[in-house]
């Protein structure tokens with residue numbers, strides 16, 4: 001029985017010698033799997049408010065489908081970036097931004113594993129017949145030594161995605177288990193080093 005990582009590595013190394021079909025080391029990878037291309041940038045839009053509260057629950061007592069957004073901030077080597085700021089803002093379920101206060105706005109810092117987790121309200125679509133935005137979230141992300149990333153996140157299977165000129169499938173969240181009025185979404189941000197940005 002293999003009872004240590006060293007033994008597993010030794011076994012894997014042996015198997016790798018017998019032919020190209022055995023790849024046991026892949027299952028032992030400690031580095032999280034990520035797409036190492038930096039997350040695409042998008043415009044800030046007109047509704048950013050600086051100096052948001054530091055908090056994870058942005059729901060602000062508003063009605064709508066609760067959206068839990070979690071993920072990590074990584075560098076282009078797929079390593080976690082701790083203490084990166086993640087500043088999230090969005091409109092409510094009816095497509096309205098709170099431009100006087102901080103409803104549905106807030107920031108937090110990633111933990112030692114680069115993780116963040118917000119609870120907010122799933123945004124609605126907004127605009128008119130000539131300029132319609134599909135549901136999206138706005139976000140600014142920055143780690144120490146990285147350029148500031150300003151971008152937006154989108155949701156799969158939204159009917160308006162293809163009609164929104166800003167929509168980018170590289171910015172789709174992954175939808176996880178959803179219960180009743182709560183939907184779980186995840187997204188990993190990949191930040192370049194300052195010299196790469």
Ligand SMILES: [Fe+2]
Pocket residue numbers: 045047133136138
């Ligand atoms: Fe927006």
